[in-house]
Amino acid sequence: xxxxxxxxxxxxxxxxxxxxxxxxxxxxxVQKHVLAQEVVLQCFVxxxxxxLIRQISRPLFGEVTDSPLVGTxxxxxxxxxxxxxxxxxxxxxxxYVRRLxxxxxxxxLARGPGKRIAGLNDEERDVINEHDIAVYLLGNxxxxxxxxxxxxxxxxxxxxxxxxxPDIETLKKIIDPPVDGYVxxxxxxxxxxxxxxxxxxxxxxxxxxxxVLEKKRDAIAKxxxxxxxxxxxxxxxxxxxxxxxxTSPTPLTVQMAGLRVKLPYxxxxxxxxxxxxxxxxxxxxxxxxxxxxxxxxxxxKILPFSETNTVV
Amino acid sequence: MLAVEYFEVECPEPxxxxxxxxxxxxxxxxxxxxxxxxxxxxWIDPKVPVFIAVATLKPITSVIRVGDxxxxxxxxxxxxxxxxxxxxxxxxxxxFWDRFGKDKxxxxxxxxxxxxxxxxxxxxxxxxVIGNPSESLHKxxxxxxxxxAPEGFRLRxxxxxxxxxTFVASENTLAEDIGTLVASLYKKMxxxxx
Numbered sequence: 401x402x403x404x405x406x407x408x409x410x411x412x413x414x415x416x417x418x419x420x421x422x423x424x425x426x427x428x429x430v431q432k433h434v435l436a437q438e439v440v441l442q443c444f445v446x447x448x449x450x451x452l453i454r455q456i457s458r459p460l461f462g463e464v465t466d467s468p469l470v471g472t473x474x475x476x477x478x479x480x481x482x483x484x485x486x487x488x489x490x491x492x493x494x495x496y497v498r499r500l501x502x503x504x505x506x507x508x509l510a511r512g513p514g515k516r517i518a519g520l521n522d523e524e525r526d527v528i529n530e531h532d533i534a535v536y537l538l539g540n541x542x543x544x545x546x547x548x549x550x551x552x553x554x555x556x557x558x559x560x561x562x563x564x565x566p567d568i569e570t571l572k573k574i575i576d577p578p579v580d581g582y583v584x585x586x587x588x589x590x591x592x593x594x595x596x597x598x599x600x601x602x603x604x605x606x607x608x609x610x611x612v613l614e615k616k617r618d619a620i621a622k623x624x625x626x627x628x629x630x631x632x633x634x635x636x637x638x639x640x641x642x643x644x645x646x647t648s649p650t651p652l653t654v655q656m657a658g659l660r661v662k663l664p665y666x667x668x669x670x671x672x673x674x675x676x677x678x679x680x681x682x683x684x685x686x687x688x689x690x691x692x693x694x695x696x697x698x699x700x701k702i703l704p705f706s707e708t709n710t711v712v
Numbered sequence: 713m714l715a716v717e718y719f720e721v722e723c724p725e726p727x728x729x730x731x732x733x734x735x736x737x738x739x740x741x742x743x744x745x746x747x748x749x750x751x752x753x754x755w756i757d758p759k760v761p762v763f764i765a766v767a768t769l770k771p772i773t774s775v776i777r778v779g780d781x782x783x784x785x786x787x788x789x790x791x792x793x794x795x796x797x798x799x800x801x802x803x804x805x806x807x808f809w810d811r812f813g814k815d816k817x818x819x820x821x822x823x824x825x826x827x828x829x830x831x832x833x834x835x836x837x838x839x840x841v842i843g844n845p846s847e848s849l850h851k852x853x854x855x856x857x858x859x860x861a862p863e864g865f866r867l868r869x870x871x872x873x874x875x876x877x878t879f880v881a882s883e884n885t886l887a888e889d890i891g892t893l894v895a896s897l898y899k900k901m902x903x904x905x906x
Contacts, residue, residue: 484863514864514883515761539862540731541723541758565731587731590738590859 405470410462470501479512540565
C-alpha cells in the first residue's frame with residue numbers, strides 16, 4: 401500500500417464521513433483547517449483508494465487534488481525582516497508552498513543582508529537543520545551571492561534550493577560546491593506576485609522543491625523509517641491528550657522523517673519517549689527525542705530500519 | 713517611468729540594473745514620489761559595494777488649504793466642514809483649536825467638523841493653510857531611497873539642496889573621493905553638482 405499526499409477541499413457539512421473514510425482506508429489526516437463553511441484536509445491516502453474518496457465525497461461537493469508537499473516542513477530563509485524582503489518576495493513564496501500542503505516556516509537571519517557583513521549564527525543554523533529543506537531567497541547581484549553563499553550555507557545539512565536574481569546558468573556557475581536546486585530570475589522585488597509571469601516563477605520554485613524532495617523521499621525509501629511520521633502523529637494524539645490543548649495551528653508538525661511536537665521538552669520528553677507504539681516497543685526505541693531549537697518544543701527524529709531492525 | 717524626464721540605472725551587471733530599475737519604479741510609485749523627481753541617475757557597483765543615487769527635484773510650491781480637502785457649509789451661527797480627504801485632518805484640527813479654541817470645534821464623526829460661533833467667514837476658513845508637503849519631502853525621499861538601496865548598506869551620506877539630492881550608501885566606509893564619482897554622475901544627467 402503506497403500512501404500519496406493529497407488535499408481534500410469540501411463543505412463542512414458531513415465532512416466527518418470523509419475523515420472516517422480516510423482513517424478506515426488506512427490513511428492519515430495530517431492537517432485540518434476549517435475556514436468558515438469550508439474544510440481543507442491535508443492527508444495521506446492509499447493510491448488505489450483516491451477514486452473511492454472522490455466517489456463518496458461527490459455528493460458533498462468535495463474535491464481531491466494532488467499536493468506533493470503534504471507532510472513536509474520547509475524553511476524559507478529570508479535575509480532579514482526589513483521592508484526590502486517582506487512581504488515580497490519572502491511571504492509570497494512561503495504562502496505559495498503552504499497552498500500545496502507544506503508547513504512553511506520563515507527563518508529570517510539576524511545578519512543576513514549585505515555582502516561582507518552577511519553571517520549565519522548557530523541558532524539559525526540549527527533551526528534550518530530541523531527542516532526537510534531550506535529555500536534560500538537571495539538578492540539580485542551575482543557578485544554578492546557568490547561572496548556570501550559560502551558563509552550562509554556553513555553547517556547546513558538539509559538540501560538547499562537557491563533562488564536569486566541572476567539566471568539559472570550563472571547561479572550554477574558561481575555556487576561551489578553545488579546546492580541541490582536552483583531557481584533563477586527570482587531576486588528581490590518590491591511588488592506583489594499576481595501576474596501570470598510572476599506566478600509562473602512561483603510554480604517553478606514549487607517544481608524545484610518537489611524535485612529535490614522526491615530525491616530525498618527516494619533516499620528514505622531505500623532504508624525505510626521504523627514508523628511512518630503520520631502514523632506516529634495519530635498515536636501521540638491518542639496517548640498524550642495534552643497535545644489537544646495546544647493552541648498553535650499545527651500542534652504536531654509532520655516532517656518527512658520526523659515530527660515536531662509542540663509541547664515543552666522538560667515536562668513531556670520522558671512521556672513521549674516512554675509512549676508505547678506497538679507490542680511493547682516504545683517511541684524511545686525507534687526514534688530520537690531531542691529538544692528543538694525552536695522555542696522549547698520536542699523534535700522526534702525517526703530512526704531508519706537499518707538502525708532499529710523493527711518496522712511497526 | 714512616465715513623469716520623470718531622465719532615469720537611468722547603471723551597474724556592471726546588466727541583469728542587476730534591470731531589476732533595480734523595476735524596484736526603483738515600484739518604490740517611488742508606492743510612495744507617490746514620481747511627481748517630485750525630475751531626473752534620476754542610480755549607480756550600483758556590487759564589487760565595492762556602493763549605491764549612489766543622484767536626482768534633481770521639481771519645485772513644490774503648492775500648500776494645502778482647508779478648501780482643498782473639505783467643503784465648508786455655512787449655517788446659522790455655525791459652519792459644517794465635510795471632509796473629502798482626511799490626510800491633513802489632524803494638523804487641521806490642531807490649527808482650529810489654536811485659532812478658535814477647543815470649545816468651538818466639534819468633530820461628531822470621521823468626516824465632519826463643526827465650527828460654532830467662530831469669528832471668520834467661510835471664505836477665510838477655506839483659505840487657512842493646514843499642510844506643506846515640501847516639509848516632509850526630504851524625509852520621504854530618504855526613506856524611499858533606503859528601501860531602494862540594497863539592504864545592509866548602512867553607512868549613508870545624504871546631501872540635500874533646494875533642488876538636488878545625493879544619496880550614497882555602502883556597507884564599508886565611504887571612499888574619500890566619492891565626491892568625484894557623484895560629480896561625474898551629475899554630469900551624465902547634464903546637471904551641475906551641488
